[in-house]
Amino acid sequence: MTESAVKTPFQNLKFLIIIIKITGLISCQLVNGRLKPASIWGRYYCLAWIFFHCAYTSVNYYEWCIMPPEIAGTLFFLIVLRSNAFFVSLIPYHFVAALQNRIVAKFCDKLEAYDDKATVLGYRRKDKHMFIWLYFAYTLTTLTMKTYYSISQNIERGTMALLKVTFEIVSVIIGTYCVFITVIYLDLIRQRFRHLNQIIVPHVSELPVAELQGKITIYDVRHLHGVLIDCAELINDLYGTGTLFTFMSILVEFVAVIYLFIEDIEDNNAIVTILDLSFQAIYLFAMYHWATLEANRIEESVEKYGLSFQNVKCRMDKIEMMLYFYHARFSFTAADFFILDLTIFLSVNQSLLEFIPLENIMLQILLLSDMFYGTDVYNYNNVNFAIC
Numbered sequence: 001m002t003e004s005a006v007k008t009p010f011q012n013l014k015f016l017i018i019i020i021k022i023t024g025l026i027s028c029q030l031v032n033g034r035l036k037p038a039s040i041w042g043r044y045y046c047l048a049w050i051f052f053h054c055a056y057t058s059v060n061y062y063e064w065c066i067m068p069p070e071i072a073g074t075l076f077f078l079i080v081l082r083s084n085a086f087f088v089s090l091i092p093y094h095f096v097a098a099l100q101n102r103i104v105a106k107f108c109d110k111l112e113a114y115d116d117k118a119t120v121l122g123y124r125r126k127d128k129h130m131f132i133w134l135y136f137a138y139t140l141t142t143l144t145m146k147t148y149y150s151i152s153q154n155i156e157r158g159t160m161a162l163l164k165v166t167f168e169i170v171s172v173i174i175g176t177y178c179v180f181i182t183v184i185y186l187d188l189i190r191q192r193f194r195h196l197n198q199i200i201v202p203h204v205s206e207l208p209v210a211e212l213q214g215k216i217t218i219y220d221v222r223h224l225h226g227v228l229i230d231c232a233e234l235i236n237d238l239y240g241t242g243t244l245f246t247f248m249s250i251l252v253e254f255v256a257v258i259y260l261f262i263e264d265i266e267d268n269n270a271i272v273t274i275l276d277l278s279f280q281a282i283y284l285f286a287m288y289h290w291a292t293l294e295a296n297r298i299e300e301s302v303e304k305y306g307l308s309f310q311n312v313k314c315r316m317d318k319i320e321m322m323l324y325f326y327h328a329r330f331s332f333t334a335a336d337f338f339i340l341d342l343t344i345f346l347s348v349n350q351s352l353l354e355f356i357p358l359e360n361i362m363l364q365i366l367l368l369s370d371m372f373y374g375t376d377v378y379n380y381n382n383v384n385f386a387i388c
Contacts, residue, residue: 008033009111009188012129016136016184023174024049025093025181027101028108035108038101046098049174050091056167057087082256086175089249092242093178103234107185110231114192114224118200121216125195131187135283139176142276146172178246179280185235186287192228193294200224201301222324225298229330232295236332243284244334247344250281281345288332288340299325 010017011033020026024046027038060083096104118125147169154161205215257274332340 009108009115009127010035012127013132013184016132016180020177020181020184023177025097025174025177026104027097028104034112035105037105043098043101046094049094050098053087053090053094053171056171057083059164078256078259082252085245085249085252086171089242089245090171090175090178092245093181093239096238096242100238103238107231107234107238110227110234111188111192114227114231117220117224117227118195121200121220123195123199123203125192125199127188127191129187131287132184135180135183138279139180142272143169143173143176146272175246175249176280178242179284182235182239182243183284183287185239186291189228189231189235190287190291190294192231193291193298196221196224196228197294197297197301201298221298225325225328229295229328232291232330232332240333240340241335243288243340244337246284247281247334250277253277282342285340285342285344289342292331292341295330299329 010030014030014033017026017030017035021030026035027042027046028035029038029042030036115125150165150169151162154165200216201221203216204221205217253273254277334340338344
């Protein structure tokens with residue numbers, strides 16, 4: 001049995017956990033790569049971030065109230081809706097960090113329980129955080145660019161303008177890492193389900209015997225699967241509501257940007273916003289999708305490598321196990337409103353295409369191309385199209 005350099009779930013994620021802790025999205029103490037329940041001051045710190053968001057939103061409301069009446073209208077309503085959706089999407093994550101830190105520590109203990117059992121069976125696992133570091137590198141780059149452009153555009157407007165844009169940047173960073181903390185937990189679960197399917201199950205004994213030295217029984221597989229399902233249920237309960245509001249916030253932002261395109265309202269960050277939100281949404285739902293896929297592959301793996309139907313003594317155990325894994329199929333949900341996987345984008349795209357005229361979409365695409373190429377303009381159904 002080869003020794004692994006990784007012995008605890010969060011040992012190689014210390015730097016990321018510190019960043020998430022600073023942004024108030026986790027209050028647990030990181031001790032030797034393990035998450036332990038936080039002190040009362042750590043929970044107060046996470047609650048303070050909720051009051052920060054409330055104060056910042058109140059300031060925005062005040063500014064909206066003193067705006068000239070001629071600004072009010074559809075665009076004004078859209079700005080208020082976007083801000084409120086984003087504000088609401090942040091609250092569940094700080095709530096979990098402040099009031100449910102013991103459940104997060106329990107999740108860490110479950111991961112360790114799986115790793116310890118896998119080590120006893122002779123198949124120590126090793127974490128590979130490629131997807132986590134990919135997300136961090138991309139978001140760090142985009143956040144740095146947004147921060148630079150926002151400060152450079154407001155540096156001549158005075159101290160108050162810089163202070164306001166700083167608060168806005170902090171909120172954007174926290175919103176980005178709300179998605180990031182969910183991605184970290186999902187990837188830790190996915191890797192263990194994958195280890196169970198690809199490493200543990202192919203070496204299972206065809207005899208349903210318990211405590212046979214040097215053999216992995218089907219009951220060991222069932223125990224490990226149950227531990228990981230418990231982990232998945234904990235994350236589903238903790239972040240299902242947060243994911244629901246996050247998805248609603250991203251969807252509102254998409255609609256707002258599309259509206260700006262249709263109304264031909266200038267927005268310098270529109271393309272960057274669409275690309276950034278698209279990456280975050282696809283990445284989040286892809287992690288949900290892959291974790292669910294690995295969790296439900298166990299039935300197929302056990303049927304392929306597990307007990308044999310040819311052995312009469314094993315037949316009833318085989319049937320019992322297959323029934324268990326069939327009924328243990330799992331799926332993440334957004335607070336039980338809908339299933340979280342990549343199929344959600346099919347229904348969203350269909351809904352958007354029903355409400356957005358195709359001619360307007362073509363118009364905006366062609367107008368964008370007009371920025372780079374020469375064009376000729378002609379009229380089609382009273383709509384001016386720019387054709388390369």
